[in-house]
Amino acid sequence: MQANQDGLLTRASDVFFKRPGLLTVLLLLPPIVWIIVVYIGSLFALLLQSFYALDDFSGLIIREFTLVTYGHLLDVANREIIIRTVIMASAVTLACAVIAFPIAYYAARYAQGTIKALFYLAVMMPLWSSYLVKVYAWKLILAREGILSWVAAKLGLTWIIDALLSLPSIGGPSLSISYIGTFLVFVYIWLPYMILPVQAALERVPKNLIEASADLGANPGQSFRTVIFPLALPGVIAGSIFTFSLTLGDYIVPQIVGNSRLMIGQAVYTLQGTAGDIPLAAAFSVVPMIIMGIYLAIAKRMGAFDAL
């Protein structure tokens, strides 16, 4: 027998060879523990908190099941925060999709070699630098005395900025203190998260399907509408999950670039910090999850995942 000469690793390999299930269990145990205990566990704790309520007099949390906290979400001020955030997230998602699609389409169907490498670099590079730095850079760009105003003044286009800022509700004293500014920065920050999945989806559309549709009489526009776009739609949905949920939960961008009106993320931040109202903060953070759930259910209903 040679067994006694084998090293520990070889003997371990023998055991795993005879019992392949053991290796699977060993490999999966750490991530499963992580997901169940740390991830789902804390999510559950959050959910639990949202069913507690704050005692108005003592400021202490009453650990009893109640829906009062969720009721507070419907207060006018809180309801406006939710509506404002959802509108912003929808606008950002729509803009990202519209801007990302042509870029992704070019990269997936036409770019090759060096151009393609440059494309990846251009899309990914902004992700390498700090998110805070980028947001502050945008504040400088959009500020009253910022780069954009300066360029506009040189080109005699200040009137465009003024016209934008004078728009009701989305305007403001300067681009950096308006919804337009918040929107622009969100679109900039999340755009790569839309481009990459859309590009991946477009790459997976087989060339012969496009040929087949042309063969069956479809002009390029019809091919796009009936074959390319439906097949790329799961990518758009995947991208929109990123842009939508990231915008829903963000509390830094609207704080640095934007007016003083709160978004959900900021509300959570304030409520769990200074206000100490953990239950309401928890209830607020459940809102994006519910909205995403509804969004995905609608997307599935509309057949967005049929091509998967």
Add this chain to the structure above:
Amino acid sequence: MTSAVSFQSVSRLFGPVRAVDNVSLEIATGEFFAMLGPSGSGKTTCLRLIAGFEQPSSGSISIFGEATQGLPPYRRNVNTVFQDYALFPHMTVGENVAYGLMIKGMARADREAKAAGALEMVKLTNYGDRRPSQLSGGQRQRVALARALVNEPKVLLLDEPLGALDLKLREQMQEELKHLQKQLGITFVFVTHDQGEALSMADRVAIFNEGKIVQAGSPTEIYEHPRTRFTADFVGSSNVLSPEFSSRHGGPSRWCSLRPEKIRVLQEGVMAGVDEAHATGPIASVNYQGAVTRIAVTCDGIRLVTAAPATQRTFVEGEMVNLAWSRASLAVMEND
């Protein structure tokens, strides 16, 4: 009568590679035409030129007399059955088949009825609501066929449509395709690398090699009278006889092709017929293949392969035999 498809000195270059090299070709209306050749011989490129996925670098192609110069695929009255079927995964089978009609703007009820009819024609009635992913390879093949035929194309292009099917299914589909073509009277242009498929299905076969058509003709012509060594080797198997060997054994002093099944194997001492050519040698190998036994015999330093029905007496390696063949079965070739 105008040809269904006509190639005039067509070349297609991919960089320095001449994928199609000065091909001229006439495909008659209602013909079942096969393009046969090894991979990379230019046959598929020719098909793509007809479909409009490629444009010729030089020369011109006309379809039913109409020049196709600069005409995109969606303006050509031809349809293609793709090698891997290219069914739309996000549509049902019925929607796939009705796709061309939908693009033309046919009303939903009409196109659904026509699609159902097309599915019935390929024996897939009631499969309309399924997804392509739920079908077997053979069924997808039929859907692809229905999707092309429902548009009533003037020419149907088939790009190795049976390549992915197993042998039984392939033979069945060969028969069905042939039957369909007869029934519909549509010109079929069929690309394949399978010589058996080309010979059994086509009215006429063009043999492609290195971007050129080396020979075109009926299956019988191609098989019985291969004009080049390439054709003789590629279509069936063949013994290629040098001019010296041929003349020494009563044939013309030219390169000739001799099909294995034309050679009779006789026991030593049994003489060939008076009008037959013959040669003697030891058996080099005996290869039992079920229906036939292939026996290779070394004669005058060359190896002659014969194919005889397996029921005949068994021969053994090393045994001396007489080979006999009719002079008429020698096919004289142009060169080599």
